[in-house]
Amino acid sequence: MRIVFKKETEYALRGMVYIQIQNLKDRRPGVAEIAHEIEAPFFYTAKIFQRLAKQGFVRSLKGKGGGFFLDPEKKDLTLKEIIIAIEGNELFIGCGFGLKNCDENNPCPLHQQYGLIRDEINRLVSGETIQSLALSSMTKNISLGFSRENSEKKS
Amino acid sequence: MRIVFKKETEYALRGMVYIQIQNLKDRRPGVAEIAHEIEAPFFYTAKIFQRLAKQGFVRSLKGKGGGFFLDPEKKDLTLKEIIIAIEGNELFIGCGFGLKNCDENNPCPLHQQYGLIRDEINRLVSGETIQSLALSSMTKNISLGFSRENSEKKS
DNA sequence: TTATTAAAAGACAAAAAGGTCTTTTAATAT
DNA sequence: ATATTAAAAGACCTTTTTGTCTTTTAATAA
Numbered sequence: 001m002r003i004v005f006k007k008e009t010e011y012a013l014r015g016m017v018y019i020q021i022q023n024l025k026d027r028r029p030g031v032a033e034i035a036h037e038i039e040a041p042f043f044y045t046a047k048i049f050q051r052l053a054k055q056g057f058v059r060s061l062k063g064k065g066g067g068f069f070l071d072p073e074k075k076d077l078t079l080k081e082i083i084i085a086i087e088g089n090e091l092f093i094g095c096g097f098g099l100k101n102c103d104e105n106n107p108c109p110l111h112q113q114y115g116l117i118r119d120e121i122n123r124l125v126s127g128e129t130i131q132s133l134a135l136s137s138m139t140k141n142i143s144l145g146f147s148r149e150n151s152e153k154k155s
Numbered sequence: 156m157r158i159v160f161k162k163e164t165e166y167a168l169r170g171m172v173y174i175q176i177q178n179l180k181d182r183r184p185g186v187a188e189i190a191h192e193i194e195a196p197f198f199y200t201a202k203i204f205q206r207l208a209k210q211g212f213v214r215s216l217k218g219k220g221g222g223f224f225l226d227p228e229k230k231d232l233t234l235k236e237i238i239i240a241i242e243g244n245e246l247f248i249g250c251g252f253g254l255k256n257c258d259e260n261n262p263c264p265l266h267q268q269y270g271l272i273r274d275e276i277n278r279l280v281s282g283e284t285i286q287s288l289a290l291s292s293m294t295k296n297i298s299l300g301f302s303r304e305n306s307e308k309k310s
Numbered sequence: 311t312t313a314t315t316a317a318a319a320g321a322c323a324a325a326a327a328g329g330t331c332t333t334t335t336a337a338t339a340t
Numbered sequence: 341a342t343a344t345t346a347a348a349a350g351a352c353c354t355t356t357t358t359g360t361c362t363t364t365t366a367a368t369a370a
Contacts, residue, residue, distance in 0.1 A: 004159065004246070004251045004252075004272075005251075005252065005253070006327075006328090007327080007328065007329095008327080008328080010252060010253035010254075014253070014254070030345095030346060030347080032346090041328085042330090043329065043330050044329050044330080046347075046348090047329085047330095047350095049347090050347075050349075053347085053348085054348090060347060061336095061337070061346085062335075062336045062338090062345080062348080063336065063337025063338045063339090063344085063345055063347085064337070064339065064344070064345045064346075065337085065338070065339095065345085065346090066336090066337065066338085066345075066346050066347065067346080067347085068347090091159070097159075097160065097165060097168065097169075098160070098162070098165035098169070099169070106297075107297060108292070108297065109287075109288050109291040109295075110279065113278075113279045114279065116275055117159075117272060117275045117279065120271055120275055121272055124265070124268045128264070128268075133265070136264045137263070137264050142261075142262060142263065142264055162357075162358065162359095163357080185315090185317080186316080186317075196358085196359055197359095197360090198359065198360050199358065199360080201317075201318090202319095202358095202359085202360095205318060205319075208317085208318085209318090215317060216316085216317080216368095217315080217317045217365075217367045217368090218314085218315055218316060218367025218369090219314070219315045219316075219368045220316090220367085220369095221315075221316050221317065221366090222316080222317085223317090
């Protein structure tokens with residue numbers, strides 16, 4: 001059951017952040033490692049990152065020592081860019097309740113209030129980037145949920 | 156492609172509001188009328204309202220003059236109740252990004268910000284009821300998107 | 311009491327999402 | 341060269357969601 005994003009989107013975002021974290025440590029993780037760390041199915045993860053690579057969101061190298069890495073040139077890959085590439089932009093436009101003919105001129109009773117939600121989602125995924133998440137989860141000793149080593153030293 | 160709610164949920168919410176609007180005019184719409192007004196497939200609408208009837212969210216009468224109606228006793232059926240009956244409550248709990256081990260003690264970098272979104276969604280669907288939406292769409296001459304008669308008199 | 315109306319029940323099917331696996335291609339190391 | 345490593349490509353499958361349709365049951369009106 002989907003929450004706000006599709007499983008594919010979740011795996012993509014989590015995986016991208018993991019790749020970036022490893023890149024910062026001069027490593028290039030492969031599919032097996034990524035899938036394990038983000039707790040996603042191996043083959044599904046492979047498929048998702050093939051697509052992301054084809055779309056230019058991530059780069060890859062085959063063969064020994066190969067794996068995935070982010071283009072160091074691109075310092076600002078927002079979550080929104082990835083989300084839209086996978087799901088389209090319907091989350092960011094429209095009424096959210098599926099009501100037609102709902103706009104400022106002809107608002108449904110939910111229009112204003114839903115606008116707040118949409119704006120908040122928009123603000124979040126536009127403001128955060130893969131890089132910013134990777135950095136904050138490394139420096140602030142905060143867990144991204146798929147990599148518990150960080151918070152495991154309290155034992 | 157799903158936005159925030161499933162199609163089924165959208166149809167259910169729109170249909171319920173339509174039923175309540177008609178009830179206020181002492182009418183009991185049938186499946187054909189509801190489906191047409193909310194622009195949903197007839198048979199799918201039928202199935203959805205069978206379920207809602209079985210769950211007690213709406214009542215129905217068979218035969219001539221029959222159709223659907225809300226229990227007049229229940230003056231406060233929140234959107235949230237219907238949403239949870241159809242989708243479960245996963246939208247209202249958890250991280251929203253599918254991250255495990257994400258809570259106040261061990262927050263992911265998105266935890267706080269996503270909390271705002273979840274709270275906003277929660278506030279909206281807890282605060283509004285089928286009755287309040289029916290009333291406001293009638294009295295404030297506001298379109299619910301599936302019934303454009305309201306806003307059509309500007310021609 | 312029977313013809314008509316309309317919901318209930320439930321089988322069936324198409325599309326989308328999620329997931330699995332095999333074969334091929336391209337790197338690297340020996 | 342060739343053995344090894346790892347991604348790319350793409351076929352295939354399962355589950356969930358969405359949608360369709362037929363048959364049955366129950367209410368009303370004539």
